[in-house]
Structures are given as structure tokens and as C-alpha cells.
Amino acid sequence: MIVAIAFVVLGLIGAVQAGLAGADFMLDLEEARPALVQAKPVTTDPGTPRLARRVFLVIVDGLRFDKSYELPFFDELRRRGVDLEASSHYPTWSRPNYVSILTGVPPLASGVRTNHHTTPVLIDSLMDRIHASGMRVATATDYDALPRVFLRPRGQRPADAYDVADLTELDDERPSGIVAPDADLESPFDDGRYVPWPGGFTEAGTALAAGSADLVVFLVGAPDAAGHAKGGASPEYREAVREVDHALSRALARIDLTLDAVVITSDHGHTDRGGHGGIEPEVVAVPLILAGAGVRPGAGSTTAPGAQLIDVAPTVAALLGIAPPGHGLGRTLVELLALDDTARQKRLDADAMRLAVNRAIVARASQLSDALVNEHRTGRIALVIGGAILSIGFVLFAIRRKTLRLRLRTGLVVIPAFFVAYFGLIGTIGRFSPSLLPANAHMAGQLAKYGLVAMGVLVGTSMWALRNRPTLAARLAEANGIAWIGLMATMIPAGLLWALFPPPYVTVPGPVFLVVIPAVQVAVAAAAAGVALMLALEVFVFGSRALGRPG
Ligand SMILES: [Zn+2]
Structure with missing residues (x-):
């Protein structure tokens, strides 16, 4: 007994x-202070001409590549611009890949590995570069996770003193990174609108399209919700994706593609039964559509093979003629852009320098x-x-x-x-x-x-x-x-x-x-x-x- x-x-x-x-x-698995945020971002401006007056970056949450076709608005943009298949990054969850898209840093290096990340993201972002260039950035979304994941205590910025040789130990003091509930938080968006789907989104999207922000980020969460509820192969998911196509066609109806550019992608796909996070092909493959000013029409997966979500931020930065986010591990998809030879080379040289520094930091941390x-x-x-x-x-x-x-x-x-x-x-x-x-x-x-x-x-x-x-x-x-x-x-x-x-x-x-x-x-x-x-x-x-x- x-x-x-x-x-x-x-x-x-x-x-x-x-x-x-x-x-x-x-x-x-969450890293509050990954090695990159202990490093000064490499933000040298390559000084190439601005290709687009404004850029609309659309993240359709949970849109898998094969289900992004036979949609009137998306297909029309593809005809006018570029139709690519890109890969998401493991773990293929939402917040980690919003960070991949907007900073050019994948989850393994950003420290944002799940949707439960609770500490401020201090990775240099497109929003940081926009502000550093005196430009403005706006967002509209039916899902509040996007503004939230980028909230920072007021005044906190990516590290500003760093030398690769200084990295002799890992600093992963979690408590220092946790945001107190009453902390004075700051949004990286000059104009952030959290609106109901679909009517509120269409209205807010139309207003932002008529506004003057240099970069407008749309995040649409509805297809992801349908994918989780009914599966990526379900009619309900298909219907949700059609609704996104329709809402975006209305929100962006009046933009002038000879002056402005549109970039559409997704953070991850969905399994047939619904779900993501792993490395299944239907979860990893995401669409990447570019159209409008600064985009070389007709370039496709054969011209830019192996495109990844971390390449989106430097490519958007090139469209706006600003420095790419400085902790990025992605490359500028120069083959898709209307750059002359000199400008193209400047972008490539800047990428090479940034990648050499950041890859060394990541490799050192891993060692x-x-x-x-x-x-x-x-x-x-x-x-x-x-x-x-x-x-x-x-x-x-x-x-x-x-x-x-x-x-x-x-x-x-x-x-x-x-x-x-x-x-x-x-x-x-x-x-x-x-x-x-x-x-x-x-x-x-x-x-x-x-x-x-x-x-x-x-x-x-x-x-x-x-x-x-x-x-x-x-x-x-x-x-x-x-x-x-x-x-x-x-x-x-x-x-x-x-x-x-x-x-x-x-x-x-x-x-x-x-x-x-x-x-x-x-x-x-x-x-x-x-x-x-x-x-x-x-x-x-x-x-x-x-x-x-x-x-
Ligand atoms: Zn997602």
C-alpha cells in the first residue's frame, strides 16, 4: 500500500x-533578445531612384499559393506585373511571418517563433526605415495582431552600438524584455485602423488609398479564420479568398498603377484540413504578386527563383528608394524591378554588405x-x-x-x-x-x-x-x-x-x-x-x- x-x-x-x-x-522557443537586436542595423542607403510614389503591401493571412488563382483582381495584377511563388519561413505561424515580411528577418533569427511572442520586437523594420527617411506608413486590418506585434515602449529603438567582435555571450534576459501592461507603448504606424471585415476594411482601405502615406500595409485575416474553421480545401475558404479579392479590388480601385505599386503576399498557407506551422508544401508556398510603378512586367518564378518572404522588405524598400531594414537576411528581388544597371548594382552591393554582417552575427550566435x-x-x-x-x-x-x-x-x-x-x-x-x-x-x-x-x-x-x-x-x-x-x-x-x-x-x-x-x-x-x-x-x-x- x-x-x-x-x-x-x-x-x-x-x-x-x-x-x-x-x-x-x-x-x-521565443527569444526576447536575439543576437540581431543587439546589433546596430546596417542601414546604408544605396541611393537609388524612387521607383514608386506609394506602395501598397497586402498580406492575406493564410492564403495558400494554389488557391490564389482564378480571382479577377489578383489575376489582373499578375497580367500587368509579376506572378511569383514564394516560400514562407518555419515555424509557419502568423506573427513570426508578419515579422519576416516587414523586417526581412525569418523567425529563427528574429526570435519571434510563435503567436505567443510577448516581448517587443526590436528588429529593424520597414516602418523604421520609412520614418528614418521622413516618410509615413499606414495600416488597415481586420485582425489586430499586426499592429500589436510591432508595439514598442516609447523611444525604444533597435540597438545603436554594436560590433560583431563584441558578441561574446548571448544576452537572453527575458525579464528585461517584457512589457508591463501599463507601459507607454508606441505603434510604428502613423495611421493604424483596426476595422470589421469586410465593410469596415473596404472603407478604411479606400480612405488610406486616397491618403498620402508612402507605404500602406493591409493585413486581411478572414481567409485564415476560414482555413482554420473549415480547411484550406473547403468551399468556405475559397469563398473567403474571393471576398478578399473583391474587397481589395474596391479599396484599390482608384490607385494609379503608373505611379504606385501593389505587392500582395501571404504569411503562410493552410493544410487541406486547416492548420499551419509546419513545413508542408501547401503551408510553405505563398503567392507573391507585384504590379505597377517600378515593377518589370512579365518577370516570374523563372527570373526570381527561390523568392522568400524575407525578400519582400528589401524589395519594397527599393521601390520606395530607401534603405532596406538593417537586420534583414533577405535580398532585393532586383530582377523584378525597373532599375537601370547602375542602380541595380548599387542595390546588390548594399545587400551584399548587409547580408555579410547579419549572417556573421547569426552564425556567431548559433556557435x-x-x-x-x-x-x-x-x-x-x-x-x-x-x-x-x-x-x-x-x-x-x-x-x-x-x-x-x-x-x-x-x-x-x-x-x-x-x-x-x-x-x-x-x-x-x-x-x-x-x-x-x-x-x-x-x-x-x-x-x-x-x-x-x-x-x-x-x-x-x-x-x-x-x-x-x-x-x-x-x-x-x-x-x-x-x-x-x-x-x-x-x-x-x-x-x-x-x-x-x-x-x-x-x-x-x-x-x-x-x-x-x-x-x-x-x-x-x-x-x-x-x-x-x-x-x-x-x-x-x-x-x-x-x-x-x-x-
Ligand atoms: Zn497567419
């Missing part, structure tokens, strides 16, 4: 710990983090091995005292049934990619649903395996055996993955691990809860039988 109580206590501690670790894992990761890994592996040895010692003692018994049936049926149920559900109903998540879901929360079913399977098969044992002592000894194997079988893999992927997360584990790491932690929680429930049931079942038995 004492062994059983010990397992319940140990199990519950394990469950809470693992559950918390699983829930926190995604948040741990420094490798050293830290190795150090943390060794410490954690030692802890896991030590814990396993302690646990085996405890069990050998319990076996000798006959309070714990290991049987083949437990090893071959009960525990495998738990794993088959759990990982089977993740692989079939979900998938081993962050794209398994529906809208706004939390990874650990989503996995916990599968864990609950697996927990039921564990309790059910345990009761079956323990049936017909003659005494409470015998039942409990076997139940203890199941409990121990269940806890070990889930805790050791969880411990090993915890040990293998320690912070700092200067790089991000791949899409499979992004699911497997929280999944094994949630498995510990499910197994522990299942074990506690089983042991309680055992005592209850045996007790009621003993009472019901005559004489």
Missing part, C-alpha cells in the same frame, strides 16, 4: 512537472548557443540517468518486499496499448507537425485530448490484466508493477528529449520534434494520471468485492 501511495504521489508530481514543461515548451546547449545537455543527461538508477533501486527493493510484482502481460499489453492509442491518435487524427493545431489552440492542450483517451486505455487494459487476482496484496503488487513500468516508459523518453533539446533556442527543433517533445511530456502526465486512477480503482474494486463476499 505504501508503494502504491508513493507511486501516486510520484506520478502526480511527474504529471504536474511534465504537463508544465509540455505547456511551456513552445513559449520557451555560442551550441556551446551552451552542449553544456546543458550533459548536465541534464546525468540527471535523467541518475533518476533512472534511483528508481530501479527502489523497485528492486519493493520486489524483494513483495509489494511490487512485474508480469509479462503488463510489459507486452498494457503499456504498449497506452502508447499505440496515444501516438496513434496524434498520427492519424492529428499529425506529427505543428500544422495539426486548429485556430488558437495550444499544443499541449491539443495533445492532452489524445492523452485522455490513452489514459482510459491504460486504466481499461490494467483492470483486464489484473482481473481474477485472489488478494488485495497480489492485485496491488501487480498494479504497482504496471504503475512503475508506465511511469518509467513515459518518463525516460521525456527526460531524454528534455535533455537533448535544452535552451537557449537560438535554433528551433524541426517540425516533428516540435510535436514529439511536448507529446512525450504530455504522455508522462497522462500515464501518471492513469496510474493514479488505476491504483485508486484497484483498492476500491477489491474493497467492494471483499465486502460483498459472504462469510
